[in-house]
Amino acid sequence: MVEQGRSTATITRVAEAAGVSRATVSRVMNGHSTVAPELAERVLAAARALDYAPSPVARSLALGRTATIALIVPDLSNPMFQDVLRGLSLAAGADGHRLLIAESNEHVEDEEVLAIEARRRCDGVVLASPRLPTADLERLVPQLTPLVLINRKLPGSGVPSLSVDHAAGIGDLVAHLLSLGHRRIAYLAGPPASTSNRDRLDALLRLSDHGREFELIQVPCGAMFDNGHDVAGEVAGSGATAVVAYNDMVAFGALSGLHELGVSVPGQISITGFDDIPFARFTTPPLTTAAVPKNTLGKQAWEQLRNQLDGRRTKHEADFRPRLLVRGSTGRVSS
Amino acid sequence: MVEQGRSTATITRVAEAAGVSRATVSRVMNGHSTVAPELAERVLAAARALDYAPSPVARSLALGRTATIALIVPDLSNPMFQDVLRGLSLAAGADGHRLLIAESNEHVEDEEVLAIEARRRCDGVVLASPRLPTADLERLVPQLTPLVLINRKLPGSGVPSLSVDHAAGIGDLVAHLLSLGHRRIAYLAGPPASTSNRDRLDALLRLSDHGREFELIQVPCGAMFDNGHDVAGEVAGSGATAVVAYNDMVAFGALSGLHELGVSVPGQISITGFDDIPFARFTTPPLTTAAVPKNTLGKQAWEQLRNQLDGRRTKHEADFRPRLLVRGSTGRVSS
DNA sequence: TTGAAAGCGCTAACAA
DNA sequence: TTGTTAGCGCTTTCAA
Numbered sequence: 047m048v049e050q051g052r053s054t055a056t057i058t059r060v061a062e063a064a065g066v067s068r069a070t071v072s073r074v075m076n077g078h079s080t081v082a083p084e085l086a087e088r089v090l091a092a093a094r095a096l097d098y099a100p101s102p103v104a105r106s107l108a109l110g111r112t113a114t115i116a117l118i119v120p121d122l123s124n125p126m127f128q129d130v131l132r133g134l135s136l137a138a139g140a141d142g143h144r145l146l147i148a149e150s151n152e153h154v155e156d157e158e159v160l161a162i163e164a165r166r167r168c169d170g171v172v173l174a175s176p177r178l179p180t181a182d183l184e185r186l187v188p189q190l191t192p193l194v195l196i197n198r199k200l201p202g203s204g205v206p207s208l209s210v211d212h213a214a215g216i217g218d219l220v221a222h223l224l225s226l227g228h229r230r231i232a233y234l235a236g237p238p239a240s241t242s243n244r245d246r247l248d249a250l251l252r253l254s255d256h257g258r259e260f261e262l263i264q265v266p267c268g269a270m271f272d273n274g275h276d277v278a279g280e281v282a283g284s285g286a287t288a289v290v291a292y293n294d295m296v297a298f299g300a301l302s303g304l305h306e307l308g309v310s311v312p313g314q315i316s317i318t319g320f321d322d323i324p325f326a327r328f329t330t331p332p333l334t335t336a337a338v339p340k341n342t343l344g345k346q347a348w349e350q351l352r353n354q355l356d357g358r359r360t361k362h363e364a365d366f367r368p369r370l371l372v373r374g375s376t377g378r379v380s381s
Numbered sequence: 382m383v384e385q386g387r388s389t390a391t392i393t394r395v396a397e398a399a400g401v402s403r404a405t406v407s408r409v410m411n412g413h414s415t416v417a418p419e420l421a422e423r424v425l426a427a428a429r430a431l432d433y434a435p436s437p438v439a440r441s442l443a444l445g446r447t448a449t450i451a452l453i454v455p456d457l458s459n460p461m462f463q464d465v466l467r468g469l470s471l472a473a474g475a476d477g478h479r480l481l482i483a484e485s486n487e488h489v490e491d492e493e494v495l496a497i498e499a500r501r502r503c504d505g506v507v508l509a510s511p512r513l514p515t516a517d518l519e520r521l522v523p524q525l526t527p528l529v530l531i532n533r534k535l536p537g538s539g540v541p542s543l544s545v546d547h548a549a550g551i552g553d554l555v556a557h558l559l560s561l562g563h564r565r566i567a568y569l570a571g572p573p574a575s576t577s578n579r580d581r582l583d584a585l586l587r588l589s590d591h592g593r594e595f596e597l598i599q600v601p602c603g604a605m606f607d608n609g610h611d612v613a614g615e616v617a618g619s620g621a622t623a624v625v626a627y628n629d630m631v632a633f634g635a636l637s638g639l640h641e642l643g644v645s646v647p648g649q650i651s652i653t654g655f656d657d658i659p660f661a662r663f664t665t666p667p668l669t670t671a672a673v674p675k676n677t678l679g680k681q682a683w684e685q686l687r688n689q690l691d692g693r694r695t696k697h698e699a700d701f702r703p704r705l706l707v708r709g710s711t712g713r714v715s716s
Numbered sequence: 717t718t719g720a721a722a723g724c725g726c727t728a729a730c731a732a
Numbered sequence: 733t734t735g736t737t738a739g740c741g742c743t744t745t746c747a748a
Contacts, residue, residue: 056725056726058726066734066735067735067736068725068726069727069734069736070735071726073727075726076727080733081734085733099501101442101726103441103501103725104442104727105726106438106740107436107438107727108740109727109740110740112438122466122467122470123467128457128463131457135482136484139483139484139486146479146480147466147470147481147482148474149470149474162434166434166436166437166438167437167449270659271660298663299663302662302664305665325660327637328606328610328633329664329665330664332637392741392742401718403742404719404744408717410742413743416717417717417718420717435742438740438741439724440741440742441724442725442726442740443741443744444742444743
């Protein structure tokens with residue numbers, strides 16, 4: 047048997063040492079009612095001497111709450127979720143709550159049981175599950191509440207949801223490209239099952255208006271560097287003068303691939319990303335993109351969750367409009 | 382009051398419904414001893430009907446273990462830790478353990494209480510705490526055990542520790558640069574308090590051998606994109622023909638900055654990074670770097686922790702030697 | 717094989 | 733103000 051930390055004192059031992067009841071110790075430790083100062087002092091002294099701290103697990107059972115929340119994401123390697131994670135961790139931590147993280151590793155089929163299991167160890171859940179079918183999600187809601195959804199709406203369910211307004215972001219990017227004279231635009235599509243990909247694609251289709259505003263060339267791609275890199279050739283041969291990438295990583299991969307092919311950006315082709323992940327302004331050339339406030343998303347998620355934990359009702363849906371950042375990767379169309 | 386999920390069934394209700402004792406339900410749920418098949422079936426039916434699942438919190442209290450571990454990191458925005466997080470999350474998850482994550486947000490002074498608090502909710506801790514003074518860490522060990530250290534050694538303590546062999550990585554990078562003819566090398570230093578920075582710097586000083594092998598120019602920098610970007614001018618003016626950056630992000634920032642200044646890489650200056658974070662091979666030019674097996678680190682951390690949880694002793698220290706990846710950002714010195 | 721009972725460590729009515 | 737008591741939901745000896 048391995049040494050499992052020093053044997054921890056219990057409330058009973060402290061009570062004995064201080065010559066009081068466990069209830070009194072509990073009251074002192076929680077700053078409750080008014081315990082006689084001299085008693086309180088005795089209790090604290092005993093607690094210090096025994097190096098006592100209340101057991102979170104026992105408290106959780108007695109109180110019915112754990113001071114812990116769960117974040118459920120499909121994929122931790124996605125910078126988008128990393129920032130949400132970070133914002134959430136900081137905000138919840140500042141309010142004395144721990145963060146449990148559960149990653150489905152893109153296995154949608156495990157996501158339900160993962161979420162339910164996680165919820166049972168926690169007081170609430172922040173769920174980012176872009177691929178889970180709506181029907182399944184709806185069925186899940188009662189077991190996950192208090193719940194906050196990220197990048198996903200469930201109208202009429204009363205579940206707070208924080209989303210990026212993808213359509214608005216795409217709108218800004220396209221307007222920018224159109225103003226530069228581009229009329230043949232390739233979309234490097236993200237994962238087909240991803241709702242954010244669908245949102246972005248829908249927006250593009252709408253804006254293209256059946257080719258009347260501009261010609262839209264769809265290129266199946268993915269969500270990672272490599273995917274963008276690998277379609278560079280296809281892009282170059284497509285006749286597109288501008289590329290709207292699913293996200294910054296893809297854009298960066300494409301940038302890299304085009305560079306290797308000797309295609310100049312933005313000289314011959316313009317490229318836009320989406321998200322504004324940290325290095326987007328450091329690429330060569332720096333990436334024009336739509337910045338989504340990812341930290342804000344995490345922080346707001348905590349606010350929404352805390353409201354529910356406190357029994358408050360809360361506003362239900364928030365859309366965060368990305369901010370267009372024009373940088374060096376887009377330029378006037380070469381005629 | 383908000384709806385807190387559907388009211389969950391307890392073991393008592395299931396026992397009543399099945400007409401058995403709680404002990405029997407417990408045995409069935411845990412696949413223990415041999416409960417008579419027909420009884421077991423009755424219990425399972427009741428459990429299904431009531432949608433029962435054992436409470437993890439109650440189990441934790443009764444069993445004295447939580448099936449949860451904690452990862453403690455100074456800064457989640459550091460890609461290095463993100464990958465460790467990911468590897469750890471996956472490995473622990475595969476063995477049915479949850480992951481609690483605690484971020485000190487670089488506040489070393491909070492790290493101790495954060496770690497202790499986290500440990501009390503968990504069965505063990507993976508600690509990445511590059512800046513915590515050794516004495517403090519040593520005092521902490523008994524309260525955190527089972528414990529695994531990342532990028533940090535505590536000789537004689539018996540605490541398993543997984544580290545990157547920074548010196549070896551730097552050695553490979555420098556050998557590479559020397560072979561290309563470089564004799565004036567700038568080091569873009571990371572955070573002074575970081576042990577990994579110190580390791581890398583020490584290695585450089587040793588290799589430089591007081592300038593006999595090459596001249597070492599120290600440039601205080603940092604750990605992020607911006608820091609690298611901001612010292613580009615200084616680097617360009619330093620007369621260095623090659624740059625060893627603290628990590629890939631800094632290298633990338635420097636790359637970007639030099640590009641803006643019209644300094645060609647590797648034409649005029651060669652640059653190396655460290656870590657091989659995902660985009661390192663997509664920069665322009667792609668980054669020569671020392672690849673650290675970060676996923677492995679996370680995965681191994683779980684192995685080490687699991688060994689301790691199982692009461693097994695385990696090998697104590699592992700050094701992961703980075704792999705030199707020669708890419709486009711380094712070239713023969715321009716004479 | 718099954719059940720009764722005690723216990724994990726804490727909190728919170730209720731009484732005194 | 734303090735203590736007594738019951739209870740949070742589960743596991744696990746110990747007897748039967």
